[in-house]
Amino acid sequence: MADVASIAGVSKATVSRVLSGAPGVSAETRARISALAKELSYVVSPDASRLSRGATGRVAVVMPQTTTWYYGAVLCGILEVLQPEGLDTLVYQVAHDGESRRFFADLPAQRQVDAVIAVAFPVSDFERRQLDLLGVPVVVAGGSLLHHAYVRIDDVLAARQAVTHLIRAGHERIAMINSMVTDERPFAPPADRLRGYRSALDDAGLALDPELVIELPWSTTMGAQAMDRLLSLPRPPTAVFAFCDEIAVGALRSLRRAGIQVPRAMSVIGIDDHPLAELCDLTTVHQPVQMQGRRSAELALSLLGGAPVTEQHLTVPTHLVIRGTTAPAMSGED
């Protein structure tokens, strides 16, 4: 910056004002200096700038994984909002317990970012306390966390939309394949979706058969495993509601291998409207994932802006997408 100033024959202060868009510089000088800066392809050092001004211009995104579509899509939405604002995005992947301990104990994000967006992951008590310690606004996408701002879907409702669709098609033995979650790290979506499943059955006066609820720790093939288990039951279900589309697709594979016709002999529905759902012709409940990323970034922005944020808790809508994996129950099945 000193260079630019001396070449332009002005003081660093003026250059600073121009480059930071501060008022108090004649249009002529402003134009001349910004042109010069561009020519020299000079940009201010963010670090120095932030050191003196206080804010970092960065926001941290914390997610348990980066390889599944959901997290990629949320990240995409976040970047779409943050990048145009000139904010940089730091990604922290906090996967297994070891990483989690280190991350939350060392707080590498501290004094490093102006805000934190936590994307859909189970937060333990300890972790929550550490988050507060960061001393910056925290917004949660795809979940919720005490008093913090959040953006999410209504998981109970989404599950109800899925299960109700099956019930209307005449199904009575409806299984659920759910993602397992530990007590120590509570994670709302699986619990909420199970609740939605229950209440939909209730409303229809259908009994819940505990055998039909399979809970397994997440993995690529867990949908297939769960389906295998359901098929080995003395009285298998006629329809399956999966926690998410990836699981539903795994279930479809098992069914294909077992030679069971979908949807004639078995209906399958998921949640997400994963791109792959369209490819597999999977009936599902759509949730706007990228939008949740965008909204959470916008929330972070307004929290940053200091403006009193009126709506800190956003619930975005979901809707049923009927494709080819659900059909009326075969009559005379029982």
Added chain:
Amino acid sequence: MADVASIAGVSKATVSRVLSGAPGVSAETRARISALAKELSYVVSPDASRLSRGATGRVAVVMPQTTTWYYGAVLCGILEVLQPEGLDTLVYQVAHDGESRRFFADLPAQRQVDAVIAVAFPVSDFERRQLDLLGVPVVVAGGSLLHHAYVRIDDVLAARQAVTHLIRAGHERIAMINSMVTDERPFAPPADRLRGYRSALDDAGLALDPELVIELPWSTTMGAQAMDRLLSLPRPPTAVFAFCDEIAVGALRSLRRAGIQVPRAMSVIGIDDHPLAELCDLTTVHQPVQMQGRRSAELALSLLGGAPVTEQHLTVPTHLVIRGTTAPAMSGED
């Protein structure tokens, strides 16, 4: 830091030495101070630290998208290496031309990171020049770029592995569905894979029928579209080689809708070994995506370390994974 120093009754310099692991402090003092810091949950301000020390402790990852599996997996690999080293990762999504222009013209990453990892995207001449302007090491994952370090697969070979598998199964009319790329932003993989397809046919003495090579701009459904086109041909192929698994799965959907049996009447093969490939029973050529992320991060690290890097150009291996979508050609087909 001043607080910690005064409470501990030492100078800031000592605290700094302790917290940065610098030598020249008695074990006793060191222990006392680091304990105190932990108790106060005090961490040094990265910005201030970096301002005075010069290095930023951050690396930029630039990718054209974040929603597809490939990019998520590469990012995951990168984070696996960078996070344990205490380096932070800045993600820039540079998707369409507008964003690209802004990113490369404004160089938001300048003076902001110690290295840049560019993940699988077409780089124009202008962009390449701007990258050099950043003045930091650049490593490319999933591609290559002049003199810069890179980690990639041998795309020609991967394509040959796929096509040769089909040829050995007796197929003679083998189509290729490729991702379209513009001249202005060259991107090696599509061109290389096409070359591999050609050379495999050549080696087998098979003629290449231009009608069987479909090139379309990338989209979720482009595999399906391309397959539709192939099916409407007077003499459709008996096997299809897709640029990647996501495209192959789209092709499978078209085939299913058209009522064409896979693999009896049509063989399909992709590249990637996408998790979804296993779910769809798709034969494919495996490439180690996450590992490419790791390797590129390691390359960046050693480039950063100043140590003379011996091997700047890594090619990681691929291999055929035979599943259920390929089978011998039906005899008497022609």
Added chain:
DNA sequence: CTGTTAGCGCCTTCAT
């Protein structure tokens, strides 16, 4: 082994 003294590169009053 520890304290002192300069900056790192920029922003921000306060003068001019």
Added chain:
DNA sequence: ATGAAGGCGCTAACAG
């Protein structure tokens, strides 16, 4: 409208 000076929080020479 512009310049001069102090300080953001830390590190890196020097002294001691």
